[in-house]
Amino acid sequence: MNPSDCRGWGKYLLYCTLIVRVKSPVRKYNLQLGASMATVVTLAIVPVRLSEGQGANMVSLVGSEIVIWLMCMATWLSSYQTYHRLRLAKWQKIAIALALCAVISNLFFLASFRMFEDYPLKSMRDLPLWIITIRLSLRGLLLGLIMVPIIFLLETERERQAEALKRERDRAIEAEQQKHVLEMLVSERTADLEEALSFLGESQEELDHQVYLLTRVVASIAHDVHAPLQYIISATKHTGKLIGGAELEQAAESNLQVERGLDNMVVFMQNLLEFAKSQIHRGALQMGNVNLAALIRQKAGLFEQILSSGGNTLRIFLDEKLTVHSNTNLLGVILHNLLDNATKNTSGGEIEISGEVVDERLCLYIQNPLSGTPLNDTPGMNGHSVSGQFAFNPGMNGYGLGLVLVRDISALLNVDFLIEAAPGRVVAKLAFPEFSGAEIASEKLSL
Missing domain, CATH: 3.30.565.10 (Histidine kinase-like ATPase, C-terminal domain)
Structure with missing residues (x-):
């Protein structure tokens, strides 16, 4: 495989990386930090390149620096994609992310080496492809060893914080649910208590009614029964005296009055019973x-x-x-x-x-x-x-x-x-x- 055969693949991977960058949320990939690190890495190699005389061709220098900056950003985004997309163990994700760093380094070089010379130490155009691949892979791995640990540490901490926040939210939701359950229990107990109090109030009213009825019955007995009984007792004694004195006509008259008094008492008691029954069976x-x-x-x-x-x-x-x-x-x-x-x-x-x-x-x-x-x-x-x-x-x-x-x-x-x-x-x-x-x-x- 020669460099010209790989140039199309490099452009395609770069295009896919940029598309992923555009469609992905900025906060999710922490682009500000990625751009800062890419800028630092890109500027860090400028003094070395200037010391080797590459400042004579400013177009090649600036162009290759831009390519290196884009390669760093692609490395950053691919590492984030590896972390979030793959459902693997963390060490497996790190290995794949480093491998992608090596691949990205090769692809970016092969896509741009005809326009810009971005490897400062020695021209690589005359070297065999396998040596070029090894050297570019080492460059990508070195860049990956800088970026991948930072990305994984940041995302691990972010997930830990997100998990803690989720636990807090779950606890808040659970507390709200428990509060709702407690409110329902309190409402039910309050309703039961109000019902019990209402029943107690009705019982108290019924008791007061019975006491009231008792006072009315006692008053009625004193009014309608006691006085006639006293009269009947007196009349009976008087009748006995009349009979003892052989005054039979007056005794018969007195006995008739006693009989009428007893009839009145029967009516009194019947009235009293009717009143009591009507009060006890109210509504009937x-x-x-x-x-x-x-x-x-x-x-x-x-x-x-x-x-x-x-x-x-x-x-x-x-x-x-x-x-x-x-x-x-x-x-x-x-x-x-x-x-x-x-x-x-x-x-x-x-x-x-x-x-x-x-x-x-x-x-x-x-x-x-x-x-x-x-x-x-x-x-x-x-x-x-x-x-x-x-x-x-x-x-x-x-x-x-x-x-x-x-x-x-x-x-x-x-x-x-x-x-x-x-x-x-x-x-x-x-x-x-x-x-x-x-x-x-x-x-x-x-x-």
Whole structure:
């Protein structure tokens, strides 16, 4: 193989090297450092060449220096390509990189020796090809021994730093994932805690409701059971005395009163049980159309003896066909307690029950005259309308306990309840949102 045969291969390799240089990223091949080293090597041999008299032909000197600089850059880029492209052991990459340095040295010389003399010691045109190849290969190996270790050390350190950076990024990603998992766990635990707190709150509300129910039951027992029991005990003792004195007619009358008192107590207990069951099983009320006049007459019959003994009169001004949408038993509890309060606080007077339609709502009025202490002087009653605001007060003479029960049941049935003070009278008012059987008018519904 002669030098002219290898010139085309040298140009082709130089062209490929330049193409690789152009297409490759600058940062990846560290071109600034490569150019600096190529410049240093190229300038380092200038004094030697000048000392041998090659400065006489400046064109050849400058041209050969440019060729040497390009050869150094090609060596630099080929070493980088060897390091990054080949999947081999590092020592194998070094060996291949040095071999390529020798090949590049030969190719660059063969491609340019006809134009420039770049070997300073002795002209090589007359030497055999194998000697030229050995000398050029040694030149390439010497250049490779300068550049290849630097490249491999730099890239090894860069890979180490990149690996460390990758580990840091992986740790950051893992920490972010763990943070996300922890946030999800905290969110789930928070949701569970909120659910538990909500359940606890509901349980607390239910417990408060049960305590409240217990106080209402105790108050109702004290109001509707204890006093009648005391009366029955006294009446029973009196009946025994009458029987012992052979006053049988009076004993029979007293026994009849005891019987009526017991009947009233049965009704009281039934009302109490209905109220308790409705509170325990909230939302399970059975609603229907209730004949209001008939229910009032039924409850009024329980107070017939008491009304007569007190010299009182009960008048009902209601349409017999008037019905309201409610629960029969609980509405009966309301009416029973209102009639009971009106009867207890009336002596020799008239109790009036009437109704009218106001703003498409049926208003039922139970009125009784004031007796004894005026309403304005009664604790908890200020002479103005009071809607569901009663609180138990032991000083309320006849008012309070039954009205507390009425207030609670009215709220349960969605019925507005209030007490109004009129001149010389007390008016208990119930407002029903749903009713039928009466024409809408502002006048009273009369019997």
